[in-house]
Amino acid sequence: MNDTRSEIIRLGSELIRSIGYNSFSYADISKALNIKNAAIHYYFPSKADLGVEIIRENLNAFNELTKAWESLDYKSQFSNYIHMHDSFINNYWVCIVGSLSPSYDTLPENMQKELQGLVNTILKWLTALLDNGLKNNTFSFAETPRTKAFMVHSALLSSLQMNKVLKNDVYKSIQEGLLNI
Amino acid sequence: MNDTRSEIIRLGSELIRSIGYNSFSYADISKALNIKNAAIHYYFPSKADLGVEIIRENLNAFNELTKAWESLDYKSQFSNYIHMHDSFINNYWVCIVGSLSPSYDTLPENMQKELQGLVNTILKWLTALLDNGLKNNTFSFAETPRTKAFMVHSALLSSLQMNKVLKNDVYKSIQEGLLNI
């Protein structure tokens, strides 16, 4: 994979996090990388192709991270997950799922499928972790692991969105609240 | 307020919930209402004017609802709040805050301010309710009322977004989880 291609993905990823998929254009990328709009079409014929690739890269990154955490105890894995997006708050970025979900109905079909895959992967991993941690008393909560996974994921995702609007301590507050299980 | 004007707001509201502010155009509204695009500009010279009005109507609706609940016990008020958006799930709509927040940086300044006002009003009301309910033992939780309000609001908001993507029981699961405080 060459430089230009990976730079396009990197920038596209940032733009999705900061302003959303429908709000960025190939012109935003071409200006920033000092190339022409047609050069982006060379690597990603349609914007949907770029969108799909960006989601895939996020899925790969998630899978690699969680694999690297495998040997850690459940509490550490959970804490790592909760702190996964810490670097986003100063830029007021949201995670890719939080960015794409509200505009889900406007996304091309292949992006919708890819997004579903990403969300399912995250929730499956988190549910298993909570289930294991509940069984060996690392965690304690009343809900089913699946419901708890929904709640944790949702709270975290949305705290990044609220951080964009309120620019206050909402992200840190929710993190602390979540870690206390 | 005449019919056309309120129909524009109603439809605009729906469009924001279903596809987002940046994804709908005056053409979407004019076609649906069988009027011309310029007729919308007559009532709302710029799209931002319409956006601001839609947020304001939501704020008014929230204030009226919570005022109507004032005489109820805290548990009922909390339950009402949690069920506030039940009618959205079958259409896969998100709430206005969940729709606008991820694209916050693309919104015109007056819409940003209005959105902040709405979020602050919701969080202020919810924090006060949780605080009161904690003090009289209606609720029991370890976090500060403010943090708990962040968490409840975030989980609920984001469950509507996940409902769009997964079209499963995530919204109901999170509701049940939240009601158990």
Add this chain to the structure above:
DNA sequence: TTTTATACTTACTACTAAGTAAATTGCATA
């Protein structure tokens, strides 16, 4: 009966978006 204001329509502008075909550059290999 004329005037005035409201609620629009007609017909347009300026601009931005994604996408494409064809030409060009530059480097590696035969």
Add this chain to the structure above:
DNA sequence: TATGCAATTTACTTAGTAGTAAGTATAAAA
């Protein structure tokens, strides 16, 4: 040295989008 391929630009099309200026129908007020 010539050829061929990959990476890119040039120059363009098509299809929207918000927004506007000028005109029109209608009904109530003067």
